[in-house]
Amino acid sequence: MSDFLMPSLGADMEKGTVVEWLKKPGDRVERGDVVAVVETQKGAFEIEVFEQGVLSEILVPLGTEAPVGAVLARIDGLAAAKAAAGPPPPLVPPATAAAPAAVPPAAQPLPPRREALPSAERLRISPAAARRAAELGVDVRALSGSGPGGAIAIADVEAAAAREPVAAPRRGFDPAAMRQAIATAMARSKREIPHYYLSLPIDLGQAMQWLTAENDRRGVERRLLPAALLLKAVALALREVPQLNGFWIDGAPKLSSAIHVGWAISLRGGGLMAPAIHDADRLTLDQAMAALRDLVTRARTARIRGSEMMDPTVTVTSLGERGADSVLGVIYPPQLAIVGFGAPRMTASIVDGEIRQRPMVQATLAADHRASDGAIGSRLLAAIDQHLQKPEAL
Structure with a gap:
Protein backbone atom coordinates (compact mmCIF):
# COMPACT_ATOMS: atom_id res chain seq x y z
CA MET A 1 0.00 0.00 0.00
CA ALA A 97 -8.31 -27.31 -17.54
CA ALA A 98 -7.17 -28.37 -14.12
CA ALA A 99 -8.30 -26.11 -11.33
CA PRO A 100 -5.29 -24.28 -9.91
CA ALA A 101 -4.61 -24.53 -6.24
CA ALA A 102 -5.46 -21.37 -4.35
CA VAL A 103 -2.34 -19.59 -3.16
CA PRO A 104 -2.87 -17.17 -0.29
CA PRO A 105 -1.29 -13.76 -0.86
CA ALA A 106 1.89 -13.03 1.04
CA ALA A 107 1.38 -11.01 4.16
CA GLN A 108 2.36 -7.41 3.55
CA PRO A 109 3.13 -5.00 6.37
CA LEU A 110 1.05 -1.84 6.11
CA PRO A 111 2.63 1.55 6.61
CA PRO A 112 1.77 3.28 9.86
CA ARG A 113 -1.38 5.34 9.58
CA ARG A 114 -0.63 9.01 9.49
CA GLU A 164 -28.85 19.83 -4.11
CA PRO A 165 -27.18 18.68 -7.30
CA VAL A 166 -23.43 18.41 -7.01
CA ALA A 167 -21.77 21.66 -7.99
CA ALA A 168 -19.43 21.49 -10.94
CA PRO A 169 -15.80 21.56 -9.85
CA ARG A 170 -14.07 24.89 -10.21
CA ARG A 171 -11.75 25.30 -13.14
CA GLY A 172 -9.75 28.29 -14.20
CA PHE A 173 -7.99 30.60 -11.81
CA ASP A 174 -8.41 33.64 -9.59
CA PRO A 175 -6.34 36.43 -11.24
CA ALA A 176 -5.71 38.16 -7.92
CA ALA A 177 -4.53 34.94 -6.26
CA MET A 178 -2.31 34.12 -9.24
CA ARG A 179 -0.82 37.60 -9.15
CA GLN A 180 0.01 37.08 -5.49
CA ALA A 181 1.63 33.70 -6.24
CA ILE A 182 3.73 35.25 -9.02
CA ALA A 183 4.72 38.12 -6.73
CA THR A 184 5.85 35.70 -4.02
CA ALA A 185 7.94 33.57 -6.41
CA MET A 186 9.52 36.49 -8.24
CA ALA A 187 10.32 38.40 -5.04
CA ARG A 188 12.02 35.28 -3.70
CA SER A 189 13.94 34.91 -6.96
CA LYS A 190 15.28 38.46 -6.96
CA ARG A 191 16.04 38.28 -3.24
CA GLU A 192 17.88 34.95 -3.27
CA ILE A 193 19.29 34.44 -6.77
CA PRO A 194 22.21 36.53 -8.06
CA HIS A 195 21.18 36.93 -11.69
CA TYR A 196 23.52 37.67 -14.55
CA TYR A 197 22.20 38.68 -17.97
CA LEU A 198 23.43 38.11 -21.52
CA SER A 199 21.95 38.88 -24.93
CA LEU A 200 22.70 37.91 -28.51
CA PRO A 201 21.05 39.05 -31.76
CA ILE A 202 20.27 36.00 -33.90
CA ASP A 203 19.74 36.10 -37.65
CA LEU A 204 16.54 34.18 -38.43
CA GLY A 205 16.91 34.46 -42.20
CA GLN A 206 17.83 30.81 -42.75
CA ALA A 207 15.20 29.60 -40.31
CA MET A 208 12.37 31.67 -41.81
CA GLN A 209 13.32 30.78 -45.38
CA TRP A 210 13.32 27.08 -44.54
CA LEU A 211 10.08 27.41 -42.53
CA THR A 212 8.28 29.15 -45.42
CA ALA A 213 9.34 26.46 -47.91
CA GLU A 214 8.44 23.67 -45.50
CA ASN A 215 4.99 25.10 -44.76
CA ASP A 216 4.28 25.51 -48.47
CA ARG A 217 4.45 21.72 -48.73
CA ARG A 218 2.05 21.17 -45.83
CA GLY A 219 -1.64 21.51 -45.23
CA VAL A 220 -2.77 24.36 -43.00
CA GLU A 221 -3.35 22.10 -39.99
CA ARG A 222 0.25 20.77 -40.15
CA ARG A 223 2.11 24.03 -40.56
CA LEU A 224 4.88 24.92 -38.16
CA LEU A 225 5.27 28.16 -36.23
CA PRO A 226 8.62 29.78 -35.38
CA ALA A 227 8.02 28.88 -31.72
CA ALA A 228 8.61 25.19 -32.52
CA LEU A 229 12.05 26.02 -33.91
CA LEU A 230 12.93 28.15 -30.87
CA LEU A 231 11.82 25.40 -28.49
CA LYS A 232 13.86 22.72 -30.24
CA ALA A 233 16.93 24.96 -30.62
CA VAL A 234 16.97 25.71 -26.88
CA ALA A 235 16.50 22.05 -25.97
CA LEU A 236 19.35 20.89 -28.23
CA ALA A 237 21.60 23.69 -26.97
CA LEU A 238 21.04 22.50 -23.40
CA ARG A 239 22.36 19.08 -24.41
CA GLU A 240 25.62 20.81 -25.30
CA VAL A 241 25.63 23.16 -22.30
CA PRO A 242 24.03 21.09 -19.53
CA GLN A 243 25.36 23.33 -16.75
CA LEU A 244 22.22 25.49 -17.09
CA ASN A 245 19.70 22.63 -17.09
CA GLY A 246 18.60 21.87 -13.55
CA PHE A 247 18.07 23.32 -10.11
CA TRP A 248 19.79 25.03 -7.18
CA ILE A 249 19.00 22.82 -4.17
CA ASP A 250 20.59 22.71 -0.71
CA GLY A 251 23.32 25.13 -1.64
CA ALA A 252 24.51 23.38 -4.80
CA PRO A 253 23.48 22.93 -8.44
CA LYS A 254 21.61 19.69 -9.18
CA LEU A 255 21.79 19.15 -12.92
CA SER A 256 19.13 17.14 -14.76
CA SER A 257 19.83 14.56 -17.44
CA ALA A 258 16.32 15.17 -18.83
CA ILE A 259 15.47 18.41 -20.62
CA HIS A 260 11.98 19.54 -19.64
CA VAL A 261 11.36 23.01 -21.08
CA GLY A 262 8.86 25.16 -19.22
CA TRP A 263 7.12 27.29 -21.86
CA ALA A 264 5.76 30.58 -20.48
CA ILE A 265 2.08 31.00 -21.44
CA SER A 266 0.14 34.23 -21.00
CA LEU A 267 -3.38 33.50 -19.74
CA ARG A 268 -6.54 35.30 -20.76
CA GLY A 269 -7.56 37.63 -17.98
CA GLY A 270 -3.96 38.12 -16.83
CA GLY A 271 -1.34 35.97 -15.23
CA LEU A 272 0.94 33.33 -16.67
CA MET A 273 2.26 29.85 -16.06
CA ALA A 274 5.13 27.82 -17.49
CA PRO A 275 4.26 24.11 -17.63
CA ALA A 276 6.84 21.67 -18.94
CA ILE A 277 7.21 20.10 -22.35
CA HIS A 278 8.92 16.91 -21.30
CA ASP A 279 12.03 15.61 -23.07
CA ALA A 280 11.88 18.49 -25.52
CA ASP A 281 15.26 17.61 -27.04
CA ARG A 282 13.88 14.26 -28.23
CA LEU A 283 10.88 15.68 -30.07
CA THR A 284 10.62 16.15 -33.80
CA LEU A 285 9.53 19.58 -34.97
CA ASP A 286 6.05 18.21 -35.63
CA GLN A 287 5.89 16.80 -32.11
CA ALA A 288 7.20 20.06 -30.66
CA MET A 289 4.54 22.03 -32.55
CA ALA A 290 1.80 19.66 -31.39
CA ALA A 291 3.05 19.85 -27.80
CA LEU A 292 3.03 23.65 -27.86
CA ARG A 293 -0.48 23.86 -29.29
CA ASP A 294 -1.77 21.31 -26.80
CA LEU A 295 -0.09 23.00 -23.83
CA VAL A 296 -1.42 26.47 -24.67
CA THR A 297 -4.96 25.14 -25.18
CA ARG A 298 -5.00 23.22 -21.92
CA ALA A 299 -3.38 26.05 -19.95
CA ARG A 300 -6.13 28.42 -21.05
CA THR A 301 -8.88 25.91 -20.20
CA ALA A 302 -7.42 24.87 -16.82
CA ARG A 303 -6.49 21.35 -17.93
CA ILE A 304 -2.80 21.38 -17.06
CA ARG A 305 -1.55 18.28 -15.26
CA GLY A 306 0.32 18.50 -12.01
CA SER A 307 3.28 16.59 -13.47
CA GLU A 308 3.74 19.38 -16.02
CA MET A 309 4.16 21.94 -13.24
CA MET A 310 6.48 19.88 -11.05
CA ASP A 311 9.66 19.45 -13.05
CA PRO A 312 10.54 22.08 -15.69
CA THR A 313 14.35 22.18 -15.77
CA VAL A 314 14.54 25.54 -17.56
CA THR A 315 12.04 28.18 -18.70
CA VAL A 316 11.64 29.80 -22.11
CA THR A 317 9.64 32.96 -22.63
CA SER A 318 8.90 34.16 -26.16
CA LEU A 319 7.11 37.46 -26.73
CA GLY A 320 5.91 36.57 -30.23
CA GLU A 321 5.60 38.78 -33.26
CA ARG A 322 3.92 41.73 -31.52
CA GLY A 323 6.11 41.85 -28.43
CA ALA A 324 8.99 44.04 -27.32
CA ASP A 325 12.44 43.81 -28.86
CA SER A 326 13.83 41.82 -25.94
CA VAL A 327 12.91 40.35 -22.56
CA LEU A 328 15.12 40.02 -19.50
CA GLY A 329 13.47 37.25 -17.53
CA VAL A 330 13.40 36.51 -13.81
CA ILE A 331 14.49 32.96 -12.93
CA TYR A 332 11.77 30.74 -11.49
CA PRO A 333 13.32 29.09 -8.42
CA PRO A 334 14.86 26.62 -8.04
CA GLN A 335 15.70 26.59 -11.77
CA LEU A 336 19.09 27.83 -12.93
CA ALA A 337 18.14 29.87 -16.00
CA ILE A 338 15.47 31.43 -18.18
CA VAL A 339 15.88 32.01 -21.94
CA GLY A 340 13.99 34.85 -23.61
CA PHE A 341 13.17 35.77 -27.20
CA GLY A 342 11.94 39.18 -28.27
CA ALA A 343 9.81 39.90 -31.30
CA PRO A 344 11.54 39.27 -34.66
CA ARG A 345 12.39 42.53 -36.44
CA MET A 346 13.66 43.32 -39.93
CA THR A 347 17.03 44.90 -39.24
CA ALA A 348 19.79 46.26 -41.44
CA SER A 349 22.75 43.89 -41.19
CA ILE A 350 26.01 43.42 -43.03
CA VAL A 351 25.94 40.12 -44.96
CA ASP A 352 28.83 39.20 -47.29
CA GLY A 353 30.06 42.78 -47.17
CA GLU A 354 26.66 44.25 -48.10
CA ILE A 355 23.97 45.94 -46.03
CA ARG A 356 20.80 43.86 -46.17
CA GLN A 357 17.48 43.66 -44.36
CA ARG A 358 17.43 40.52 -42.22
CA PRO A 359 14.88 39.13 -39.76
CA MET A 360 16.62 39.30 -36.37
CA VAL A 361 15.56 38.17 -32.92
CA GLN A 362 17.14 39.24 -29.65
CA ALA A 363 17.87 36.14 -27.56
CA THR A 364 18.52 36.73 -23.88
CA LEU A 365 19.59 34.66 -20.91
CA ALA A 366 19.16 35.23 -17.19
CA ALA A 367 21.19 32.69 -15.23
CA ASP A 368 22.05 31.93 -11.61
CA HIS A 369 25.57 33.24 -10.91
CA ARG A 370 25.97 30.74 -8.07
CA ALA A 371 25.85 27.87 -10.55
CA SER A 372 27.57 29.30 -13.64
CA ASP A 373 29.43 32.26 -15.09
CA GLY A 374 29.07 34.35 -18.20
CA ALA A 375 31.28 32.08 -20.28
CA ILE A 376 28.83 29.20 -19.81
CA GLY A 377 25.85 31.43 -20.56
CA SER A 378 27.54 32.72 -23.72
CA ARG A 379 28.07 29.16 -24.90
CA LEU A 380 24.37 28.42 -24.50
CA LEU A 381 23.28 31.45 -26.54
CA ALA A 382 25.87 30.63 -29.22
CA ALA A 383 24.60 27.05 -29.40
CA ILE A 384 21.01 28.27 -29.82
CA ASP A 385 22.18 30.52 -32.66
CA GLN A 386 24.03 27.67 -34.37
CA HIS A 387 21.00 25.40 -34.30
CA LEU A 388 18.74 28.10 -35.76
CA GLN A 389 21.17 28.51 -38.67
CA LYS A 390 20.50 24.85 -39.60
CA PRO A 391 16.73 24.54 -39.26
CA GLU A 392 16.54 21.44 -41.44
CA ALA A 393 18.54 19.57 -38.77
CA LEU A 394 16.19 20.49 -35.94
Missing part, protein backbone atom coordinates in the same frame (compact mmCIF):
# COMPACT_ATOMS: atom_id res chain seq x y z
CA SER A 2 1.29 3.47 -0.81
CA ASP A 3 0.31 7.04 -0.10
CA PHE A 4 -1.06 9.44 -2.73
CA LEU A 5 0.32 12.81 -1.63
CA MET A 6 -0.47 16.46 -2.22
CA PRO A 7 2.23 17.32 -4.78
CA SER A 8 4.39 20.41 -4.91
CA LEU A 9 3.39 22.22 -8.10
CA GLY A 10 6.07 24.87 -7.87
CA ALA A 11 8.44 26.50 -5.44
CA ASP A 12 5.76 28.95 -4.32
CA MET A 13 3.14 26.32 -3.42
CA GLU A 14 2.58 25.52 0.24
CA LYS A 15 -0.93 24.02 0.13
CA GLY A 16 -3.78 23.12 -2.17
CA THR A 17 -7.50 22.35 -2.04
CA VAL A 18 -9.04 19.16 -3.43
CA VAL A 19 -11.91 20.32 -5.65
CA GLU A 20 -12.63 17.10 -7.55
CA TRP A 21 -12.09 13.37 -7.11
CA LEU A 22 -12.18 11.55 -10.45
CA LYS A 23 -11.83 8.10 -8.89
CA LYS A 24 -13.68 6.53 -5.97
CA PRO A 25 -12.57 3.89 -3.47
CA GLY A 26 -12.36 0.50 -5.17
CA ASP A 27 -11.50 1.92 -8.60
CA ARG A 28 -8.48 0.54 -10.40
CA VAL A 29 -5.86 3.12 -11.36
CA GLU A 30 -3.04 2.94 -13.90
CA ARG A 31 0.15 4.94 -14.05
CA GLY A 32 -0.68 8.36 -15.53
CA ASP A 33 -4.38 8.30 -14.61
CA VAL A 34 -5.78 11.60 -13.37
CA VAL A 35 -7.23 10.89 -9.92
CA ALA A 36 -7.97 14.32 -8.48
CA VAL A 37 -8.10 18.02 -9.27
CA VAL A 38 -6.27 20.31 -6.87
CA GLU A 39 -6.69 24.07 -6.78
CA THR A 40 -3.81 26.37 -5.88
CA GLN A 41 -3.24 30.10 -6.23
CA LYS A 42 -2.28 29.49 -9.85
CA GLY A 43 -5.44 27.60 -10.76
CA ALA A 44 -6.78 24.05 -10.83
CA PHE A 45 -4.46 21.21 -11.84
CA GLU A 46 -5.12 17.58 -12.69
CA ILE A 47 -3.13 15.28 -10.41
CA GLU A 48 -1.90 11.92 -11.71
CA VAL A 49 -0.83 8.71 -10.04
CA PHE A 50 2.52 7.17 -10.84
CA GLU A 51 1.76 3.54 -10.07
CA GLN A 52 -0.74 0.81 -10.77
CA GLY A 53 -3.19 -0.39 -8.13
CA VAL A 54 -6.58 0.19 -6.54
CA LEU A 55 -7.66 3.38 -4.82
CA SER A 56 -8.45 1.91 -1.42
CA GLU A 57 -9.19 4.97 0.71
CA ILE A 58 -9.76 8.70 0.28
CA LEU A 59 -8.59 10.70 3.29
CA VAL A 60 -9.25 14.26 2.13
CA PRO A 61 -12.83 15.13 1.11
CA LEU A 62 -13.81 17.77 -1.40
CA GLY A 63 -13.19 21.33 -0.37
CA THR A 64 -10.48 20.41 2.14
CA GLU A 65 -7.22 22.33 2.11
CA ALA A 66 -4.07 20.28 2.69
CA PRO A 67 -0.36 21.15 2.83
CA VAL A 68 2.17 19.90 0.33
CA GLY A 69 3.14 16.34 1.25
CA ALA A 70 -0.13 15.53 3.04
CA VAL A 71 -1.66 12.12 2.36
CA LEU A 72 -4.72 12.58 0.12
CA ALA A 73 -5.53 8.90 -0.44
CA ARG A 74 -4.08 5.41 -0.26
CA ILE A 75 -3.46 3.02 -3.13
CA ASP A 76 -3.12 -0.75 -2.90
CA GLY A 77 -0.44 -2.06 -5.23
CA LEU A 78 -0.29 -4.33 -8.27
CA ALA A 79 -1.75 -7.39 -6.56
CA ALA A 80 -4.91 -5.46 -5.69
CA ALA A 81 -5.15 -4.16 -9.25
CA LYS A 82 -5.00 -7.70 -10.63
CA ALA A 83 -7.67 -8.81 -8.16
CA ALA A 84 -9.91 -5.91 -9.18
CA ALA A 85 -9.50 -6.88 -12.85
CA GLY A 86 -10.77 -10.38 -12.11
CA PRO A 87 -9.18 -13.73 -12.94
CA PRO A 88 -7.34 -14.13 -16.25
CA PRO A 89 -8.99 -16.20 -18.98
CA PRO A 90 -8.15 -19.92 -18.96
CA LEU A 91 -5.24 -21.02 -21.09
CA VAL A 92 -7.01 -24.26 -22.13
CA PRO A 93 -10.70 -25.09 -22.66
CA PRO A 94 -12.58 -25.20 -19.32
CA ALA A 95 -13.53 -28.87 -19.82
CA THR A 96 -9.89 -29.98 -19.70
CA GLU A 115 -2.41 11.52 11.63
CA ALA A 116 -5.44 13.25 10.19
CA LEU A 117 -4.83 16.54 8.45
CA PRO A 118 -5.16 19.67 10.58
CA SER A 119 -7.81 20.99 8.17
CA ALA A 120 -9.82 17.78 8.54
CA GLU A 121 -9.56 18.09 12.30
CA ARG A 122 -10.99 21.59 12.14
CA LEU A 123 -13.83 20.29 10.00
CA ARG A 124 -14.49 17.46 12.48
CA ILE A 125 -15.55 14.85 9.97
CA SER A 126 -15.43 11.09 10.47
CA PRO A 127 -13.25 9.07 8.05
CA ALA A 128 -16.34 7.24 6.79
CA ALA A 129 -18.12 10.53 6.12
CA ALA A 130 -15.04 11.86 4.32
CA ARG A 131 -15.02 8.83 2.03
CA ARG A 132 -18.74 9.19 1.36
CA ALA A 133 -18.33 12.89 0.56
CA ALA A 134 -15.64 12.03 -1.97
CA GLU A 135 -17.88 9.41 -3.58
CA LEU A 136 -20.86 11.79 -3.84
CA GLY A 137 -18.91 14.90 -4.76
CA VAL A 138 -20.09 16.86 -1.73
CA ASP A 139 -18.10 19.91 -0.65
CA VAL A 140 -17.81 19.42 3.12
CA ARG A 141 -16.99 23.07 3.77
CA ALA A 142 -20.66 23.94 3.36
CA LEU A 143 -21.94 21.33 5.84
CA SER A 144 -23.00 21.57 9.47
CA GLY A 145 -22.36 18.41 11.45
CA SER A 146 -25.02 16.66 13.52
CA GLY A 147 -22.58 14.35 15.31
CA PRO A 148 -20.95 14.81 18.71
CA GLY A 149 -19.29 18.19 19.00
CA GLY A 150 -20.63 19.20 15.58
CA ALA A 151 -18.76 16.45 13.72
CA ILE A 152 -19.94 15.75 10.17
CA ALA A 153 -21.46 12.29 9.83
CA ILE A 154 -22.41 10.12 6.86
CA ALA A 155 -26.05 11.16 7.26
CA ASP A 156 -25.10 14.84 6.91
CA VAL A 157 -23.20 14.10 3.70
CA GLU A 158 -25.99 12.05 2.15
CA ALA A 159 -28.61 14.63 3.13
CA ALA A 160 -26.58 17.36 1.44
CA ALA A 161 -26.22 15.26 -1.71
CA ALA A 162 -30.00 14.67 -1.78
CA ARG A 163 -30.86 18.34 -1.28
